[in-house]
Amino acid sequence: MSKPLTISATVMLQLHVIREQRERVLQGLKIRNAKEEDLLRVDQVIALDDQRKEIQTFLDESKAQRNRLSAEIGGLFKQGKREEAETIRTQVTGLKEEIATKEDELKAIQQKLSEGLLQLPNIPHDSVPAGSTDDDNEIHQNWEEPLPTLSEEALPHWELAKKYNVFDLELGTKIAGSGFPVFRGKGARLQRALISFFLDEAAKAGFEEIVPPLLVNEDTARATGQLPDKEGQMYYVERDNLYLIPTAEVPITNIFRDTIVAKKDLPIKLTGYTPCFRREAGSYGAHVRGLNRVHQFDKIEIVQIAHPKESYAVLNHMLDHISSLLNKLELPFRILRLCGGDLGFTSALTFDFEVYSAAQKRWLEVSSASNFETFQSNRLKLRFREEEGAKPQLAHTLNASALALARIIAALLENNQTPEGIVIPKVLRTYTGFDIID
RNA sequence: GGAGGAGUGGCAGAGCGGUUGAAUGCACCGGUCUUGAAAACCGGCAUGGGUGAUGAGCCCAUCGGGGGUUCGAAUCCCUCCUCCUCCGCCA
Known part of the structure; x- marks a missing residue:
């Protein structure tokens, strides 16, 4: 199986357009004769992306911390400092749980985000006339x-x-x-x-x-x-x-x-x-x-x-x-x-x-x-x-x-x-x- | 369909639990040298994301996909997919 379309990749590229050209996206939806709920979806998606970023940042920092401590443990083990290593190890265990929880949150948000994005149609070209049928x-x-x-x-x-x-x-x-x-x-x-x-x-x-x-x-x-x-x-x-x-x-x-x-x-x-x-x-x-x-x-x-x-x-x-x-x-x-x-x-x-x-x-x-x-x-x-x-x-x-x-x-x-x-x-x-x- | 083997950067190919985003070679790009080219030498060379100014830097993720064990996984386990070899079947 080839690499599936990762949610994040799909999400990111399209999202920056939605963010930067929000008005145009909404305008386009109107030209497409979109329903009210589709118009609302634009802001929902942006809000979800805000949440995603927030969690992402937190997660990245936690992981960076974990990686640092793990490397330290490795170093201590090499020097034979068993006890110090053990102390840090218990510290990391707590971090781990936190990371796991946030990761579940992130997954849930990305899921919603990608569902929302998949339902947004392309923005019509300027020359496309409005109309329904x-x-x-x-x-x-x-x-x-x-x-x-x-x-x-x-x-x-x-x-x-x-x-x-x-x-x-x-x-x-x-x-x-x-x-x-x-x-x-x-x-x-x-x-x-x-x-x-x-x-x-x-x-x-x-x-x-x-x-x-x-x-x-x-x-x-x-x-x-x-x-x-x-x-x-x-x-x-x-x-x-x-x-x-x-x-x-x-x-x-x-x-x-x-x-x-x-x-x-x-x-x-x-x-x-x-x-x-x-x-x-x-x-x-x-x-x-x-x-x-x-x-x-x-x-x-x-x-x-x-x-x-x-x-x-x-x-x-x-x-x-x-x-x-x-x-x-x-x-x-x-x-x-x-x-x-x-x-x-x-x-x-x-x-x-x-x-x-x-x-x-x-x-x-x-x-x-x-x-x-x-x-x-x-x-x-x-x-x-x-x-x-x-x-x-x-x-x-x-x-x-x-x-x-x-x-x-x-x-x-x-x-x-x-x-x-x-x-x-x-x-x-x-x-x-x-x-x-x- | 059955049995066995393998999947690492553009390609080839190391690594098989601790700064490994990943040795080395080739390819590619820039430079030195050269009248020019080649050779040689030096340097560069993944993608996505977060932060930041759509800069620099820092950080996270990615070694077929997904999940698990572990403080720590390219490395161990499970599962799926793909490819190769042998057997079977077949347009």
């Missing part, structure tokens, strides 16, 4: 051209899937349960083509490809913020105490847990294709039909570790990369800037990409690009040095889907349907080996 998200970049219109007979993708044998949800239900599509034939091939296309594009953009574990341990899930916030969202293998990944972000970002990277290596760019598993408990109904929301889907994730001064430029590059993918696939899309209420727990700024699915006449989220600033790296203990010999400081982490497959396929099927069949976008044809699904 996805209705309050801001359109960052709209689709300027006319949206595709289909004929009266146009079918939603789940009907098309049946017609052309692209995927089979009933079959997935038989084998696993609802929300586990079985792709087959040209559908399976299309899936593989998209994966290859996205990975190749990422490679061209300078991302190193990773094939990570699909199951992760508790430390890993905690470090990227899935625990405790999204525990219910993940499949959990109790017997082995492992979680199925909800996104490749989790194992890939954790590559850097507990590391100090070289500044010259920044930004570090990684990509990986993985299936993603999400319980999506409680979401049923018409809006989640077909591939709109499933328990298992394929996704290519891009992850970057960036210098704090460059992380927002890096985020822009990510937006450009994703835009270019969607343009090449000839899919209409728009970019949203998430409002405080819709912003993920760990994120400072998130842009969502939505493609237009013409038969459903709906926008479907296919990517989410976020800058976590130091929120994840604090938990990860991912640092770099500004210069040789300088104190390590937290790096910024970012990630984005580039892209999530299931909904891309939904949109491709719907938008590209013709009386002859589903037309494959040009860029994919060398990957699929066919031009049309008929």
Whole structure:
């Protein structure tokens, strides 16, 4: 087992920000539409930290005293001064008890402190609009051209899937349960083509490809913020105490847990294709039909570790990369800037990409690009040095889907349907080996 | 899954109850020397926390994780994890 995230390390780094920028933290919580109790938690945490420091100081002094006396005993024994040694020994015994009591106190406080801290979300970026639901998200970049219109007979993708044998949800239900599509034939091939296309594009953009574990341990899930916030969202293998990944972000970002990277290596760019598993408990109904929301889907994730001064430029590059993918696939899309209420727990700024699915006449989220600033790296203990010999400081982490497959396929099927069949976008044809699904 | 062995600083590798945060070597950084480089020599080289001014200094903690014995633990005990060797099983 690697070193677990020690409470103190996690606590300290984040805490100094809370202390020094208390107003900003509170302001951020308001933008996130946080509850009153969350606002109160800020001061609770600071108060707990005050207590922690007080006990820490006392404990350090007691221990210093103990260490001094113990060394003395050692010296006296060497000189053969038995009796003097014995006197001091009884003295230390009293100290010991005191230390033990204080240590229990300290542990209890640290426990509370870390629980409190784990419940505080990231501070939103200044540009994040206030708001409570996805209705309050801001359109960052709209689709300027006319949206595709289909004929009266146009079918939603789940009907098309049946017609052309692209995927089979009933079959997935038989084998696993609802929300586990079985792709087959040209559908399976299309899936593989998209994966290859996205990975190749990422490679061209300078991302190193990773094939990570699909199951992760508790430390890993905690470090990227899935625990405790999204525990219910993940499949959990109790017997082995492992979680199925909800996104490749989790194992890939954790590559850097507990590391100090070289500044010259920044930004570090990684990509990986993985299936993603999400319980999506409680979401049923018409809006989640077909591939709109499933328990298992394929996704290519891009992850970057960036210098704090460059992380927002890096985020822009990510937006450009994703835009270019969607343009090449000839899919209409728009970019949203998430409002405080819709912003993920760990994120400072998130842009969502939505493609237009013409038969459903709906926008479907296919990517989410976020800058976590130091929120994840604090938990990860991912640092770099500004210069040789300088104190390590937290790096910024970012990630984005580039892209999530299931909904891309939904949109491709719907938008590209013709009386002859589903037309494959040009860029994919060398990957699929066919031009049309008929 | 069974039996045995091992986990020490960036790496290699000492230490196996008393100034050991930890010898030594390599790597790395700074310097002397050199026309330059190499070699040689000198010096530096962990992380987190407390105190303090986000300085110096002092102090605490950390030798796979957790717990215990002891005045005192890298060193002894328990437990978990990981790795190696052998056997078994296997895509």
